[in-house]
Amino acid sequence: MKRCSSFEKVIERSFYFIIAFCAIWKIIPTINERGFWSDELFTAAVVRYHPILDSQFERKTVMQIKMNDSFLTVKAGEQHPPMYDLSLKGWASLFGDSELSLRGFNIFLIALTSITILVSCWRRKNYPLGTLISITTLVVLWHPVTQSYATQARSYTFFLMLSLLCLLAFNKIKEAGHNESMWRLTFYTLATISFLTHYYMAVFIGAVYIFIAYSDLKQRRYVLPLIPVPFVFSWIFLSYHSLLFTASGGVAWSQISYLQALQSMLHIMYGYFGVSSILVALSSVYFICKRKTSETQVSICIAVSICVLAFVCKKSGILHPRHFIFIIPWCVYLMLNLTLSLSKNRFFILAIASIIVFISPAAGTQASVYADEQYKEAAKFISEKYSGKDYKIYATWSPNEAYYRYYLENYASGHVSVDMLSSISDVDKTCSYINKNNVVLYAHHSHDDVINAFESCLSTFTRTNFDGVVVIAKP
Known part of the structure; x- marks a missing residue:
């Protein structure tokens, strides 16, 4: 792809900002159409009733939580780490804990992530990669999953946007030049937040982390890869009772074999993209054969994570499509990267991106996005x-x-x-x-x-x- 003139870049980036704004604007009217359902009420309860500054701590499971328990007791006892709820508590301290406020946090996250990525991709020596990450972001914003789950006061949008930022940092590392150390620090910071946001996401980002950390260790850079370690092990110590309870099927929805779990994982992947999910597999094979390092690493991380998470779901008995949406940006990245290999024309890439969004099934086709509870x-x-x-x-x-x-x-x-x-x-x-x-x-x-x-x-x-x-x- 030829380097665009400055004016063309301004037009292109402005176009991306407009598309991102339209995606956000489409969500806003639907954000307060209904009341909270049970899962959202759990989030609202953590924000309103369980204080962070309460120093009491008891090892309880999610089935034993009481109204007077501290934030730490509640979060160590349930199935998700605390980072989203901590962030939401900070937001609620400024804007209150109403439905509009707690769901509005998602709009803020989407807007902040979009601006961060599009601005970061504004100037690039490797121009096609900037276009690739920008269009990947637009696809994620318009994807039916994002449009549906952004209206919930749950962590789904939080870790989806976090995954997008991890993808940005992952790509920045390989072409950042003198800023490489800054982007490595950024990735490890984002990885730490990911590990403390969602256990299933920790498996996938953990696989990406291994590749980044390995390259650092080869260069004898030992400090940065250690950033997540004290935080992760501290949280494991606080929550191991809940992890063991969940792993033993304490909150299981169903009993399934590993093969059934693996089939369900693949079905979930298909449910995210429909027919275009075939491109994910083709992209992985193509990049592995071409030995393109970064793309091969992403392909391996996706494949390994699916296999590992199938085992985790088999043990826990919990397998909901909404729990794996963090993988969507990376799959879109692979599909568009394959498109970029075929043609460096940005209009062709935009056309393929539009098709991916258009043929992706509605979020509720696999499972209900939320329960109808009044x-x-x-x-x-x-x-x-x-x-x-x-x-x-x-x-x-x-x-x-x-x-x-x-x-x-x-x-x-x-x-x-x-x-x-x-x-x-x-x-x-x-x-x-x-x-x-x-x-x-x-x-x-x-x-x-x-x-x-x-x-x-x-x-x-x-x-x-x-x-x-x-x-x-x-x-």
Whole structure:
């Protein structure tokens, strides 16, 4: 590709910024269309109810979490490391913990990442590579997965953007010249954040880290590769009880063999890109045969990660398509790199990028992007109909207490008291009180045993069904 004139570069980069802005603008109207579902309410609960400065620490699993637990206790006990929640807490300290604020953090991340990458790629001696990374970023922004998951107050957008930045640093290292040390430091910093953001992502970025660290060790640069080590081992020490609990299937959704897990991983890859996923395999074979070092390393990292993660999923029994979206930027990078090898015409590359986005299946084709759960509507119903009338509020399953409190507190004018019923025995102990007094049950529909036991304590009751949630009250 011939070096563009300065004016042509300005036009091209301006075009990229406009496309990125349009992708972000498309997300914004949908960001507050619905209330939080259970997973988002867990995030909101961590932000609102579990203080960072609380020094208490207990080794608990996610099934044992209580409202008064510290941030460290909660995060060490659940399935995801703390970096996203720490970042979101900082954001919420400035902008509050409303739906709009917590989801708006994703918009901020996407905008910040896009600007960082496009500005970093503005000036390049190796001009085609700048175009490649820029267009990869645009594909990721317009990809159905990004457009869908950006509307959730969960870590998916955080680690997807983090993966994009790791890809930028990975490519910058090989052509940065006198800035190489800075970009190596940047990569190790991003890798550390990745390791402390998502365990599955840690497997993939860990594979990339090995290649970068190996090249440093060969050059006798021993300090930079050690940056992630103290942070990673410290977190492993704090959370090993949860890791062992999860690895033993403590929160498993299904029991699958390794072969089934591997097939599911490949099916997930296909689900991200549809027919164009064939290009990922072709790209890997092409670059391995051509012995192009960086591209071969990426191909190896993708293949090894799929095999390792299939084993991890087999052990944990947790395999959701949303947990692997960090791999999308690297697959897009390979596909566009193959296109670049065929033609260095940037319009051809843009055309292929557009096709990749166009034929990529909707995010919900493999699994639901979110569950239809109307906690918000149910809480509003309770607040409008039963608050101020001496009704005692019950809810189901103690670890989910914050899910109910979040919206009840949003609608309440004063203190909200919620008593938790986690089992039939809990209902039996309070059955006499339930029968004689004004009570209301705010429950997730999956807790049928508690719901049925509660209803059996009442001679008459009204039942109002919402999506995923039920409200039962004594008339």
